[in-house]
Amino acid sequence: MNVYLVIFLVALVTITLRYIPFLIFKDGKVSKEISKLGEDLPMAIMILLVIYCIKDVNIIKSYQGFADIIAILVVIIIHYYKKNILFTILVGTVVYMVLIQYIFI
Amino acid sequence: MNIVNFKKAFVLTIPVFLGYIFLGMAFGILVVTNGFSIDVSFLSSSLIYAGSMQFALMAFLKENASLISILVMTFFINSRHMFYGLSLVERYNNMGKLKPYMIFSLTDETYALICSLKGKKDYENNSILFLISLLNQIYWVIGGLIGSIVGSVIPFNATGIDFAMTALFVSIVVDQYRNSEDHFPFYVGILSGIICLIIFKANNFLLPSLILSVLILIIRNKKL
Numbered sequence: 001m002n003v004y005l006v007i008f009l010v011a012l013v014t015i016t017l018r019y020i021p022f023l024i025f026k027d028g029k030v031s032k033e034i035s036k037l038g039e040d041l042p043m044a045i046m047i048l049l050v051i052y053c054i055k056d057v058n059i060i061k062s063y064q065g066f067a068d069i070i071a072i073l074v075v076i077i078i079h080y081y082k083k084n085i086l087f088t089i090l091v092g093t094v095v096y097m098v099l100i101q102y103i104f105i
Numbered sequence: 106m107n108i109v110n111f112k113k114a115f116v117l118t119i120p121v122f123l124g125y126i127f128l129g130m131a132f133g134i135l136v137v138t139n140g141f142s143i144d145v146s147f148l149s150s151s152l153i154y155a156g157s158m159q160f161a162l163m164a165f166l167k168e169n170a171s172l173i174s175i176l177v178m179t180f181f182i183n184s185r186h187m188f189y190g191l192s193l194v195e196r197y198n199n200m201g202k203l204k205p206y207m208i209f210s211l212t213d214e215t216y217a218l219i220c221s222l223k224g225k226k227d228y229e230n231n232s233i234l235f236l237i238s239l240l241n242q243i244y245w246v247i248g249g250l251i252g253s254i255v256g257s258v259i260p261f262n263a264t265g266i267d268f269a270m271t272a273l274f275v276s277i278v279v280d281q282y283r284n285s286e287d288h289f290p291f292y293v294g295i296l297s298g299i300i301c302l303i304i305f306k307a308n309n310f311l312l313p314s315l316i317l318s319v320l321i322l323i324i325r326n327k328k329l
Contacts, residue, residue: 001166001169001172003141003145004145006166006172007149007162008152009176010162010176010179011154013176013180013183014154014158014183015208015209017180018186018190018211019190020187021189022190022197025194030194033326033327037191038192038193038194039192040287041192042192042223042290043278043282043290044293044294044322045318046217046220046274046278046281046294047298049217051294051295051302051310052310052311053271055310068268071271072272075276076279079275079279080279085221085276085280086120089119089120089269089272092268092269092271092272092276093269096272097263097264099265100264100265101262101265
């Protein structure tokens with residue numbers, strides 16, 4: 001099987017999926033319901049993406065899961081008080097790297 | 106396109122920069138260790154531009170999966186992207202010539218960053234939105250190229266640096282929660298996520314939980 005053909009076809013499926021809502025609402029006129037759904041969805045999707053990031057964490061199997069939990073709590077607390085997303089991410093990532101490389105090995 | 110917009114877009118994309126460079130490198134390394142050349146890394150990151158799908162594709166190719174099964178898996182892995190555009194239809198219709206690229210480059214992280222600007226002045230600025238999308242993809246492609254070139258020789262222990270992505274999503278959730286009076290969608294997301302995680306397990310829960318969230322939100326909005 002030609003790997004370049006596969007890449008091309010996978011790309012085609014992916015871009016089609018991304019285009020679907022724009023094809024359905026082609027004229028740009030979005031009904032009130034869909035527009036409200038569009039407003040609500042980011043909040044639901046974002047928390048789902050957080051769950052997606054930690055879906056493989058298993059505290060019973062491995063202590064490494066504690067690193068995820070602690071680092072996420074650190075991120076929440078720092079971001080709640082400091083409100084600077086870059087600072088939050090930097091501190092959170094460093095905390096996580098230290099935890100996973102030196103503490104919960 | 107001016108330098109002020111570029112600076113703004115660059116600062117906004119730094120978290121994605123960290124995540125994409127290193128995840129991209131991981132992908133690039135995977136490509137060469139699976140016996141493919143650097144152009145496979147470049148073409149995948151340029152044309153497919155969907156992280157988890159690219160990793161899965163390498164596994165499929167290694168296992169000699171059939172073309173049909175690869176394409177069906179692509180559909181399921183990336184189907185969550187169908188929902189992203191819903192929040193951006195009206196905004197992206199005002200992007201003119203940039204619209205096709207904006208839609209093409211709508212990854213999880215780009216979607217997250219652009220939604221986080223809603224209600225702010227920068228959200229109305231076409232060139233900032235475009236630069237965010239473009240820079241993110243450049244980071245991803247460059248990460249893949251570096252990974253393919255250096256192979257498995259990384260100068261320092263970068264284990265855990267991909268947490269930048271989790272941290273980005275978590276901070277956006279905190280912002281959304283703080284800036285919104287209606288927290289219902291947040292709880293809908295958590296609840297459907299946990300329910301579907303239990304029923305469908307870690308590898309398949311995302312699409313069902315998205316569909317469940319959409320259904321609950323539609324039902325609620327009908328009642329309002």
